[in-house]
Amino acid sequence: MDARSLADAFDAVDDTWEPRLLAELNDQHVKVARLDGEFVWHAHPDADELFYVVDGDLTIEYRADSEERSVRLGPGDLTVAPAGVEHRPVAHEETEVVLFEPAGTTNTGDAEDSDRTVEDVERV
Amino acid sequence: MDARSLADAFDAVDDTWEPRLLAELNDQHVKVARLDGEFVWHAHPDADELFYVVDGDLTIEYRADSEERSVRLGPGDLTVAPAGVEHRPVAHEETEVVLFEPAGTTNTGDAEDSDRTVEDVERV
Numbered sequence: 001m002d003a004r005s006l007a008d009a010f011d012a013v014d015d016t017w018e019p020r021l022l023a024e025l026n027d028q029h030v031k032v033a034r035l036d037g038e039f040v041w042h043a044h045p046d047a048d049e050l051f052y053v054v055d056g057d058l059t060i061e062y063r064a065d066s067e068e069r070s071v072r073l074g075p076g077d078l079t080v081a082p083a084g085v086e087h088r089p090v091a092h093e094e095t096e097v098v099l100f101e102p103a104g105t106t107n108t109g110d111a112e113d114s115d116r117t118v119e120d121v122e123r124v
Numbered sequence: 125m126d127a128r129s130l131a132d133a134f135d136a137v138d139d140t141w142e143p144r145l146l147a148e149l150n151d152q153h154v155k156v157a158r159l160d161g162e163f164v165w166h167a168h169p170d171a172d173e174l175f176y177v178v179d180g181d182l183t184i185e186y187r188a189d190s191e192e193r194s195v196r197l198g199p200g201d202l203t204v205a206p207a208g209v210e211h212r213p214v215a216h217e218e219t220e221v222v223l224f225e226p227a228g229t230t231n232t233g234d235a236e237d238s239d240r241t242v243e244d245v246e247r248v
Contacts, residue, residue, distance in 0.1 A: 001186055003195040003203050025172035025204045026226055028152060048149035054200075062125055071127040076178075079127050080149045100224060102150050 006032065006054055009124045010096050017116055019099060019107055020124035031099040032124060033107075035091035042111035043086045049101040052078040056095025061088045130156065130178055133248045134220050141240055143223060143231055144248035155223040156248060157231075159215035166235035167210045173225045176202040180219025185212045 009022050009032045019033040035058065051060060053073040060079050061070040063086040071079050081087040089097075108114040133146050133156045143157040159182065175184060177197040184203050185194040187210040195203050205211040213221075232238040 001184075001188070001193070001195065001203060001206065001209070003197055003201050006200040006202070023174065023202065023204050025174055025206075025224065026152065028150065028224070030174065030202075030224075050147065050149055050154065060125075064125070069125070071125065073127055076130040077127050078130070078147065078154075079125060080147050082125065082149075085125070100149070100152075100154075 006098065010034070010054070012124050016094065017107070018118060019121055021121050022098075022124055024103060027103050029099075029101060029103050029105070029121075031101070031121065033097050033099060034094060035089055035097055036094045037091060039089045040108055040111045040114045040116055041086055041088045042109035042114070043084055044081070044101070044105055044109040045084055047102045047105045048083050049081045049099065049105065050078060051081070051089065052098040052100070054096040054098060056097075057092040058095045058097065059090045059092065061090060062086065130222065134158070134178070136248050140218065141231070142242060143245055145245050146222075146248055148227060151227050153223075153225060153227050153229070153245075155225070155245065157221050157223060158218060159213055159221055160218045161215060163213045164232055164235045164238045164240055165210055165212045166233035166238070167208055168205075168225070168229055168233040169208055171226045171229045172207050173205045173223060173229065174202060175205070175213065176222040176224070178220040178222060180221075181216040182219045182221065183214045183216065185214060186210070
């Protein structure tokens with residue numbers, strides 16, 4: 001029931017590709033993350049995932065039904081990666097992102113052996 | 125998988141207290157709403173509800189365990205009203221809000237006879 005500030009949350013996060021837990025509700029997690037550069041291709045078999053760009057410039061590349069497409073997101077833009085759809089975030093500059101996804105969703109999904117995998121998400 | 129712009133969504137909403145469906149994922153709804161003035165006291169017995177202020181000035185008043193408290197939210201701030209906790213949004217000016225809540229959550233919760241109740245939420 002407290003007020004949480006996105007700006008304060010991002011001020012407390014220096015590292016990239018390290019999502020932090022900002023809030024939880026209805027078994028869903030709201031996370032903040034700084035992204036920069038290319039992430040790994042992955043999918044979340046059972047979880048839709050929302051990306052909301054607070055600041056920066058982000059492309060989400062999608063592979064679905066052997067077709068590739070991408071969406072480019074600036075500040076105030078969002079997209080939803082559906083469960084099971086392969087996707088790869090590519091940040092063209094350091095980008096502040098809010099993620100909304102089920103509790104227990106890991107950042108690299110089915111690409112579990114990635115060195116980018118964060119198992120224990122810290123609170124911010 | 126499309127990109128959605130919050131600015132475009134709010135541009136398409138003129139009326140206040142009429143939430144619109146912007147996105148859905150994991151049986152949760154992402155809605156946008158313009159608020160102005162005082163809403164009705166209500167609770168959602170089974171649903172936590174997130175309020176994220178995009179622009180404006182919003183107080184969420186809470187009543188829990190016969191105690192009253194409130195949080196004030198400016199742009200970039202959020203709060204989560206836990207399931208079952210009575211709350212009342214009060215917008216001190218016209219305020220743009222994003223709501224995250226389970227699909228099927230009505231805006232007035234257990235205050236069902238309110239003239240503010242919106243049963244059929246349109247998409248934006």
